Amino acid sequence: MTSGTRAGSRNATSAFDAGGATPVLRVSGLEVTYYTDLGRAKALDDVSFALSAGEKLGMVGESGSGKSTMALAMMRMIKPPGRIEGGSVFIDDTDLMAMTEDEMRQARLSKIAYIPQGAMNSLNPVTRIGAQMVDAIKSHSARQSRSAIEDRCVHALRSVDLDPSVFRMYAHELSGGMKQRVCIAIGILLEPKVIIADEPTSALDVVTQRQVMETIDRVQDQINAAVILIGHDMGLMAQFVDKVAVMYAGRLVEVSAVRDMFTAPNHPYSKALISSLPNLDNKGVFQGIPGLAPSLLRLPSGCAFHPRCEFAMERCSVERPEPQNLEEGRLVTCHLFDEEASQ
Numbered sequence: 001m002t003s004g005t006r007a008g009s010r011n012a013t014s015a016f017d018a019g020g021a022t023p024v025l026r027v028s029g030l031e032v033t034y035y036t037d038l039g040r041a042k043a044l045d046d047v048s049f050a051l052s053a054g055e056k057l058g059m060v061g062e063s064g065s066g067k068s069t070m071a072l073a074m075m076r077m078i079k080p081p082g083r084i085e086g087g088s089v090f091i092d093d094t095d096l097m098a099m100t101e102d103e104m105r106q107a108r109l110s111k112i113a114y115i116p117q118g119a120m121n122s123l124n125p126v127t128r129i130g131a132q133m134v135d136a137i138k139s140h141s142a143r144q145s146r147s148a149i150e151d152r153c154v155h156a157l158r159s160v161d162l163d164p165s166v167f168r169m170y171a172h173e174l175s176g177g178m179k180q181r182v183c184i185a186i187g188i189l190l191e192p193k194v195i196i197a198d199e200p201t202s203a204l205d206v207v208t209q210r211q212v213m214e215t216i217d218r219v220q221d222q223i224n225a226a227v228i229l230i231g232h233d234m235g236l237m238a239q240f241v242d243k244v245a246v247m248y249a250g251r252l253v254e255v256s257a258v259r260d261m262f263t264a265p266n267h268p269y270s271k272a273l274i275s276s277l278p279n280l281d282n283k284g285v286f287q288g289i290p291g292l293a294p295s296l297l298r299l300p301s302g303c304a305f306h307p308r309c310e311f312a313m314e315r316c317s318v319e320r321p322e323p324q325n326l327e328e329g330r331l332v333t334c335h336l337f338d339e340e341a342s343q
């Protein structure tokens, strides 16, 4: 039933296919566990992927699948009871996981920027936008002159289509879309190589959502960054990203080019996600996926998706599938592909 073909390697971390180009970002074997009173929740389990400059990856998955944890782990911003327990995050030749705390503070914003969920609501209400932007730059390059820093801020505001007058404004004077664009402007102030935007369009109307996505597109073009967009909206993703990564219970179950993902998804969970989207055949009715996402505290044995999978085989409840690289840079974590390989 599978549509992808194996490229021979079973080791997903060995082939960082970033579309032929040398990847600027290589995440390998990233692991995060939350130690809660109720037990251990492995929120990130052996996550590996790569992105090249100018590439956009959409990260999707149900609530609690580990998308924000992945972003926070890449930024080394996981807080107790969470712990990063393994893996590397290379930007070019530098492993963020091997940096000192001080080096990592410098790397945030200059090498890798994170626009968190609800960022626009966390702008300081009593400080002008300009002062918040200046502070962000000063914490990295204190030696620049005030006028050079201000020029940089105004340039960033212009890049996201905001008038330079926004520099002197307060957050309450801006619309939701404008605030989100301010957050993007702050994210690109130091021209990072990698930008992670966590649900950048939630709580915005559809027209503004589109404008914010177009803004991200444009600034990405200007600085040639690799961008990770985290979100639930597969439809919006489809229009803006190059690749889609699907997370389920802390694991990457599929990474495919956006066209492949929508026309021929490999993993049964991706198939269910795609076919649950409203379309003309189902008259716009949301289908949903049977069953519930599992608790990370009590994961099903074998493949965590097997209780909800219409293609589940006997081994799926016993043996945990490993990520496998397929041709055309596709990755899948599913036993259906083992079957294909052994034929």
Ligand SMILES: Nc1ncnc2c1ncn2[C@@H]1O[C@H](COP(=O)(O)OP(=O)(O)OP(=O)(O)O)[C@@H](O)[C@H]1O
Residues within 6 Å of the ligand: 034, 035, 036, 041, 043, 061, 062, 063, 064, 065, 066, 067, 068, 069, 070, 080, 081, 082, 296
């Ligand atoms: N502070 C915490 N303490 C304990 N467990 C946590 C904590 N934060 C996250 N988790 C666990 O990690 C899992 C993944 O959470 P995460 O926020 O990364 O998911 P998500 O996919 O980003 O969800 P959403 O789409 O709702 O933002 C959760 O299901 C939860 O079990």
